[in-house]
Amino acid sequence: MSKKTVYIAGLGLIGSSLALGIRRDHPDYRILGYNRGEKSRLIALEKGFVDEATDNFASFADQADVIILAVPIEQTIDFIKELAQLPLKSTVLVTDAGSTKLAICQAAEAHLGPVGINFIGGHPMAGSHKTGAIAADVNLFENAYYIFTRTSATKQDALPRLIDLLSGLHARFIEIEPQEHDRVTSQVSHFPHVLASSLMNQAGDYALEHPFTNNFAAGGFRDMTRIAESEPGMWTSILMTNPDAVLERISEFQKRLTEIADAIRHQDSDHIWNFFEKGRQIRKEMEIHKRAGVDSFYDIYINVPDEEDVILMILELLRGTSVVNIRINEENREDIDGILQITFKSKEDLDRAAHVIREKTPYQVTII
Numbered sequence: 001m002s003k004k005t006v007y008i009a010g011l012g013l014i015g016s017s018l019a020l021g022i023r024r025d026h027p028d029y030r031i032l033g034y035n036r037g038e039k040s041r042l043i044a045l046e047k048g049f050v051d052e053a054t055d056n057f058a059s060f061a062d063q064a065d066v067i068i069l070a071v072p073i074e075q076t077i078d079f080i081k082e083l084a085q086l087p088l089k090s091t092v093l094v095t096d097a098g099s100t101k102l103a104i105c106q107a108a109e110a111h112l113g114p115v116g117i118n119f120i121g122g123h124p125m126a127g128s129h130k131t132g133a134i135a136a137d138v139n140l141f142e143n144a145y146y147i148f149t150r151t152s153a154t155k156q157d158a159l160p161r162l163i164d165l166l167s168g169l170h171a172r173f174i175e176i177e178p179q180e181h182d183r184v185t186s187q188v189s190h191f192p193h194v195l196a197s198s199l200m201n202q203a204g205d206y207a208l209e210h211p212f213t214n215n216f217a218a219g220g221f222r223d224m225t226r227i228a229e230s231e232p233g234m235w236t237s238i239l240m241t242n243p244d245a246v247l248e249r250i251s252e253f254q255k256r257l258t259e260i261a262d263a264i265r266h267q268d269s270d271h272i273w274n275f276f277e278k279g280r281q282i283r284k285e286m287e288i289h290k291r292a293g294v295d296s297f298y299d300i301y302i303n304v305p306d307e308e309d310v311i312l313m314i315l316e317l318l319r320g321t322s323v324v325n326i327r328i329n330e331e332n333r334e335d336i337d338g339i340l341q342i343t344f345k346s347k348e349d350l351d352r353a354a355h356v357i358r359e360k361t362p363y364q365v366t367i368i
């Protein structure tokens, strides 16, 4: 692409991080931004994520070679309808960042297709519980899947143009059908969020009568419920725009719960053993330890003694390796192998850390 103008609508976590990634490989491109709220608009301007910013969506649309909609899903659909009515460059390419794809792609087919506007759906599969331009991170999408969903409004050049524009994200670009995207993400993302919040709601209610629930909640419970801290607005939008697939996953899961409940009721230990063994084997085989989607990190557990400077010594060994989080698991470690938990961003960092700690210390190191 020669020098282009990119218009990003929504300068939140995703929109601002996309702006940073685009700037990395295309420093000469002009990036314009829209944001409804003043705070993220000002941060994006001050930090240079965008060259100019507006709170009037329509005002920059006619200057854009590429428009990226990075607002909530319902608002993305409204902007698609609005774009169909606006005077735009004939070669403009429109894409989005929404977490569900079918409803957005159907809106593009209904409104942009008939007026000849080039559209391809997009979903960068990385994020965090943080929101707004303040949380922007140029490395947010590193090694994460960035999914494109073709529609009847998608022209031949859409995918190569976007792959070139977004090369600085260092993401893994992949194309699938919008419907298949929504089915797969319902299983690995949308339904797990329902489950995590159900578990938290259940534990919270139970703790009212059994206060030790709070004390004894251990690492396994924490791992299973971490995503219950996600932003409720975004997850409401996701369930509202992917109802069929999520409802199917819920009823299928209800059958599994009934099956294991029956096995417990009938004291069928073989069935229970097979249930756990099957889950264990499938998890081992799944590429779950690679950073390939939303919220995947790499944890190492080190059984360090409670001695002075021991943690400092470990951190000294990790000098130069990027650490995402450090946690000292003091309370209940029933299902965690190690008092010191260190989280890394990539498998390479984790492997390097495990190697050096095993080599230079006598402590037991576990990777899960």
Ligand code: NAD
Residues within 6 Å of the ligand: 010, 011, 012, 013, 014, 015, 035, 036, 037, 040, 070, 071, 072, 073, 075, 076, 097, 098, 099, 100, 123, 124, 125, 126, 127, 128, 130, 131, 132, 133, 234, 294
């Ligand atoms: P965010 O809250 O950080 O940013 C959303 C932006 O949209 C904000 O700047 C806000 O001002 C603007 N906005 C909100 N409601 C609006 C409205 N009614 N009209 C106009 N602007 C409005 O959220 P985000 O995480 O950047 O999410 C943006 C999009 O990216 C969503 O569609 C979301 O589904 C998708 N997404 C999010 C994640 C994630 O984990 N956060 C991951 C992948 C995709």
